[in-house]
Amino acid sequence: NAGVTQTPKFQVLKTGQSMTLQCAQDMNHEYMSWYRQDPGMGLRLIHYSVGAGITDQGEVPNGYNVSRSTTEDFPLRLLSAAPSQTSVYFCASRQDGNEKLFFGSGTQLSVL
Amino acid sequence: AQSVSQHNHHVILSEAASLELGCNYSYGGTVNLFWYVQYPGQHLQLLLKYFSGDPLVKGIKGFEAEFIKSKFSFNLRKPSVQWSDTAEYFCAVNERTNAGKSTFGDGTTLTVKP
Helix, strand or coil: CCCEEEECCEEEECCCCCEEEEEEECCCCCEEEEEEECCCCCEEEEEEEEECCEEEECCCCCCEEECCCCCCECCEEECCCCHHHCEEEEEEEECCCCCCCEECCCEEEEEC | CCEEECCCCEEEEECCCCEEECCEEECCCCEEEEEEEECCCCCCEEEEEECCCCCEEECHHHCEEEEEHHHCEEEEEECCCCHHHCEEEEEEEEECCCCCCEEECCCEEEEEEC
């Protein structure tokens, strides 16, 4: 059971470039989410999804898009990368509101 | 909107000292409460959780937390810390619905000196 798989682990972008962070889970979880972690700011919710075809914004959605075409996958797209998006990104999933989040191993993104 | 506040940003303790990390939340409805730990270079792992029942919950590695509803608090405690407890600790709140978001506090960095 692989759990939550995130790729890539590291990425360097130039300002204005676009890219997609991949997230897949094999636990049949309905709820998936993306967080960014910055020093002293904890984990801030970017977008989340409660099932295939359903997405919603979190605290800091600007500059990011998501889609949920399948239960397993929840990619995060940076449309035009900015230095302010330099961060560590975590994908997480859970079965329902009573359960803990399962986290991916993270993506360290640097935007120059 | 719900929010989570962790009052201690950085705590430094010597081994065998007692630990208490504060967590307060703001939300009008029913919530589930969690503490996660992130060891250096790793992703977050669950320490303990509270859904209902006994407000004193015990987790892994000797950690416990007490839910005080009247104070909207869920403080984390450990009677005697070890060097291996050096990590970042996050309090989190789930709205108690399947669609409920998980909101995290800013985190507390714990450094335990040997």
